[in-house]
Amino acid sequence: MAQMTMVYWRSERFWLGKLLEHPEIMSQGETLEELEENLKDAYLSMVMEDVPDQYQIKEIAV
Numbered sequence: 001m002a003q004m005t006m007v008y009w010r011s012e013r014f015w016l017g018k019l020l021e022h023p024e025i026m027s028q029g030e031t032l033e034e035l036e037e038n039l040k041d042a043y044l045s046m047v048m049e050d051v052p053d054q055y056q057i058k059e060i061a062v
Contacts, residue, residue: 006039
């Protein structure tokens with residue numbers, strides 16, 4: 001498991017944060033614990049560590 005640095009702050013309603021090592025990954029949570037879990041999930045989705053061996057791909061326009 002990689003060690004990352006979480007930068008976080010409180011808005012009016014949520015805790016917001018991002019990873020210093022990957023500033024494109026941002027998330028929010030009602031608690032600091034939820035924010036941390038959401039950032040971990042976002043990181044794992046980005047690096048695709050949880051993609052199964054059998055997958056499909058498709059080009060899309062964004």
